[in-house]
Amino acid sequence: MLNITEQARVRTVALNRPEALNAFNKRQFDEVAEAFLAAKADAECRVLVLTGAGRAFSAGADLGPTTDYQPVHGLDGMLHAIVDFPKPFVLAINGLGVGIGATLTGLADFVFMAQSARLRCPFSTLGLVAEAGSTRTFPALMGRQRAMWFLMASEWMSATQCKEAGLALEVFADDGFMDAVHEKAAYLAGLPSESLTSAKRLIIDASERGRLKTVIAAENAALAKLSGGPANLEAVAAFREKREADFSNL
Amino acid sequence: MLNITEQARVRTVALNRPEALNAFNKRQFDEVAEAFLAAKADAECRVLVLTGAGRAFSAGADLGPTTDYQPVHGLDGMLHAIVDFPKPFVLAINGLGVGIGATLTGLADFVFMAQSARLRCPFSTLGLVAEAGSTRTFPALMGRQRAMWFLMASEWMSATQCKEAGLALEVFADDGFMDAVHEKAAYLAGLPSESLTSAKRLIIDASERGRLKTVIAAENAALAKLSGGPANLEAVAAFREKREADFSNL
Amino acid sequence: MLNITEQARVRTVALNRPEALNAFNKRQFDEVAEAFLAAKADAECRVLVLTGAGRAFSAGADLGPTTDYQPVHGLDGMLHAIVDFPKPFVLAINGLGVGIGATLTGLADFVFMAQSARLRCPFSTLGLVAEAGSTRTFPALMGRQRAMWFLMASEWMSATQCKEAGLALEVFADDGFMDAVHEKAAYLAGLPSESLTSAKRLIIDASERGRLKTVIAAENAALAKLSGGPANLEAVAAFREKREADFSNL
Numbered sequence: 001m002l003n004i005t006e007q008a009r010v011r012t013v014a015l016n017r018p019e020a021l022n023a024f025n026k027r028q029f030d031e032v033a034e035a036f037l038a039a040k041a042d043a044e045c046r047v048l049v050l051t052g053a054g055r056a057f058s059a060g061a062d063l064g065p066t067t068d069y070q071p072v073h074g075l076d077g078m079l080h081a082i083v084d085f086p087k088p089f090v091l092a093i094n095g096l097g098v099g100i101g102a103t104l105t106g107l108a109d110f111v112f113m114a115q116s117a118r119l120r121c122p123f124s125t126l127g128l129v130a131e132a133g134s135t136r137t138f139p140a141l142m143g144r145q146r147a148m149w150f151l152m153a154s155e156w157m158s159a160t161q162c163k164e165a166g167l168a169l170e171v172f173a174d175d176g177f178m179d180a181v182h183e184k185a186a187y188l189a190g191l192p193s194e195s196l197t198s199a200k201r202l203i204i205d206a207s208e209r210g211r212l213k214t215v216i217a218a219e220n221a222a223l224a225k226l227s228g229g230p231a232n233l234e235a236v237a238a239f240r241e242k243r244e245a246d247f248s249n250l
Numbered sequence: 251m252l253n254i255t256e257q258a259r260v261r262t263v264a265l266n267r268p269e270a271l272n273a274f275n276k277r278q279f280d281e282v283a284e285a286f287l288a289a290k291a292d293a294e295c296r297v298l299v300l301t302g303a304g305r306a307f308s309a310g311a312d313l314g315p316t317t318d319y320q321p322v323h324g325l326d327g328m329l330h331a332i333v334d335f336p337k338p339f340v341l342a343i344n345g346l347g348v349g350i351g352a353t354l355t356g357l358a359d360f361v362f363m364a365q366s367a368r369l370r371c372p373f374s375t376l377g378l379v380a381e382a383g384s385t386r387t388f389p390a391l392m393g394r395q396r397a398m399w400f401l402m403a404s405e406w407m408s409a410t411q412c413k414e415a416g417l418a419l420e421v422f423a424d425d426g427f428m429d430a431v432h433e434k435a436a437y438l439a440g441l442p443s444e445s446l447t448s449a450k451r452l453i454i455d456a457s458e459r460g461r462l463k464t465v466i467a468a469e470n471a472a473l474a475k476l477s478g479g480p481a482n483l484e485a486v487a488a489f490r491e492k493r494e495a496d497f498s499n500l
Numbered sequence: 501m502l503n504i505t506e507q508a509r510v511r512t513v514a515l516n517r518p519e520a521l522n523a524f525n526k527r528q529f530d531e532v533a534e535a536f537l538a539a540k541a542d543a544e545c546r547v548l549v550l551t552g553a554g555r556a557f558s559a560g561a562d563l564g565p566t567t568d569y570q571p572v573h574g575l576d577g578m579l580h581a582i583v584d585f586p587k588p589f590v591l592a593i594n595g596l597g598v599g600i601g602a603t604l605t606g607l608a609d610f611v612f613m614a615q616s617a618r619l620r621c622p623f624s625t626l627g628l629v630a631e632a633g634s635t636r637t638f639p640a641l642m643g644r645q646r647a648m649w650f651l652m653a654s655e656w657m658s659a660t661q662c663k664e665a666g667l668a669l670e671v672f673a674d675d676g677f678m679d680a681v682h683e684k685a686a687y688l689a690g691l692p693s694e695s696l697t698s699a700k701r702l703i704i705d706a707s708e709r710g711r712l713k714t715v716i717a718a719e720n721a722a723l724a725k726l727s728g729g730p731a732n733l734e735a736v737a738a739f740r741e742k743r744e745a746d747f748s749n750l
């Protein structure tokens with residue numbers, strides 16, 4: 001369910017379940033983890049670009065019925081593979097990003113967004129809480145007030161707002177978006193690889209990588225506690241019954 | 251000396267000594283500390299909004315003659331109660347904020363400012379130094395250069411400048427300012443409470459809360475050392491004698 | 501090779517090898533270190549301004565043939581003297597800043613740039629990696645994405661871009677640039693010295709100063725490993741042979 005291509009030492013990994021707006025299911029967590037591990041091991045790959053096929057980047061975690069697929073890496077394994085990825089990691093947000101489709105931006109080295117793309121962290125409206133290290137990465141990128149609002153209020157942020165906030169490095173026109181991203185990525189891929197990996201290892205050092213994994217674990221523990229709780233159940237019920245959720249007594 | 255109201259699970263605490271531009275005296279430190287502790291304990295309160303009655307938010311610490319009031323919490327107790335407050339803390343800067351009326355912004359989760367409001371940290375012109383954790387919170391919000399200038403240079407920052415710098419999340423028109431703030435606060439109060447407190451606990455974790463208290467203690471020690479020192483005495487004398495202070499030999 | 505002047509308790513230290521665009525050689529590292537140590541010890545000096553004579557701020561490290569000059573402080577000693585400087589350190593970027601002429605901005609308390617000045621970190625195109633603590637200071641000032649791009653991509657940043665990113669506090673017209681900087685510096689120098697040094701010591705505390713020195717050491721170790729390596733040799737050869745460097749097989 002990934003579409004992987006390579007050009008000019010830039011490996012492009014596209015989430016490829018457009019019919020589900022590229023929502024992550026257990027299998028996709030594993031496949032993305034494997035893609036990062038393979039790109040790390042392959043000297044021919046200098047830069048990894050993650051994007052989505054079709055009109056969305058990713059609608060988040062798949063809330064559909066769980067299959068009997070046995071995960072190898074899981075969400076945690078995917079996030080650790082990203083945190084430990086030593087080469088430039090470019091995120092090309094081609095369309096909407098929701099939930100983990102939004103929080104992944106905090107783990108990317110460079111985020112480029114299509115003009116019409118937008119991000120949303122709907123955790124609070126689901127009775128849940130943010131993940132993917134975003135409770136640490138977002139305040140560092142945007143400042144605590146903006147990050148807390150984005151993580152708590154479940155509102156959309158446009159590409160322009162993301163750039164102003166520091167969550168995206170640049171916004172490109174929808175037309176030719178991937179070409180513009182590839183130009184940036186190919187430029188990086190043409191520079192001495194060891195200079196780039198040395199710089200990344202200094203900017204995100206072992207202590208910061210360890211800290212991110214600790215935060216990811218704390219987020220997952222909070223998520224596990226809230227999942228299936230009263231607010232989460234009310235949110236799911238309201239969604240099914242096509243009504244507004246009522247959290248006033250919770 | 252506080253005016254406390256509640257609507258839609260939003261508790262609004264207004265500093266209410268408009269005749270003194272809501273300057274904090276020992277009694278007010280205690281009352282605000284109590285307000286935060288009570289709001290924490292009361293499950294009916296989901297969001298706390300702190301603001302000022304009248305045209306100012308707060309003119310800072312009251313420099314008037316000290317009464318024989320025996321403080322229970324003191325400045326430190328108030329700051330600790332704020333640092334440990336687990337629910338969303340909204341600061342509604344309705345008018346001027348000076349000294350601790352400005353540095354408190356660094357401890358708020360969301361700062362909204364009226365268009366005509368402005369902030370000033372006059373510590374250096376008083377021969378003193380900043381408090382309320384601002385030497386840590388301001389660089390994180392604004393970047394070190396802007397924070398250091400604001401904390402050292404005793405200049406005013408307009409509401410617009412505060413928003414640009416990341417010290418305020420949004421600026422609303424003076425007209426209808428509190429209505430606009432309450433709309434935001436009520437929106438948060440309608441979301442699942444545990445999702446909000448979980449997110450806040452992850453974003454400002456125990457280690458960061460401890461670090462803030464250490465910084466507050468270091469600031470207070472520096473303040474105690476400078477208070478009553480030559481520059482502070484010259485500043486007070488110049489103020490009384492209605493002349494420019496001369497720090498050139500200090 | 502420095503031009504040192506003092507006015508209104510502001511000491512101005514100008515790199516003074518305009519014929520070499522004020523590139524730092526071993527002697528200049530030592531002289532700047534001495535200037536910071538002397539300014540720290542001299543109670544009459546309240547603020548230090550570092551700038552460049554002529555049209556450039558500094559073209560970076562001098563790549564010319566090494567003389568038999570025996571360094572006393574070296575690059576590390578200069579950086580440590582700056583990190584430990586307890587008074588306000590103003591950087592007046594009067595013209596281009598390249599390499600360490602750009603990364604020093606991260607260690608300054610206040611950076612003012614002339615409108616036509618611009619900065620560049622060409623480390624990756626030289627097969628090298630950033631120094632002067634910039635892998636820590638730049639992400640804190642600009643956010644990680646912008647900092648990583650600036651440190652990896654070897655592109656120019658204009659004065660306006662530096663201000664927008666938080667790397668410079670203000671941009672002044674080229675005409676009268678040093679007068680505008682001196683006005684700011686003299687204003688600070690007129691404030692109580694102990695208030696300023698207390699604020700600086702709180703904002704950059706002993707733990708942060710220690711952390712910066714650790715980062716500087718890690719950067720220098722990475723630099724030593726890359727220096728003379730294949731990419732660095734190819735960059736030097738390409739420069740000599742006036743051709744594009746080709747890093748594709750490295």
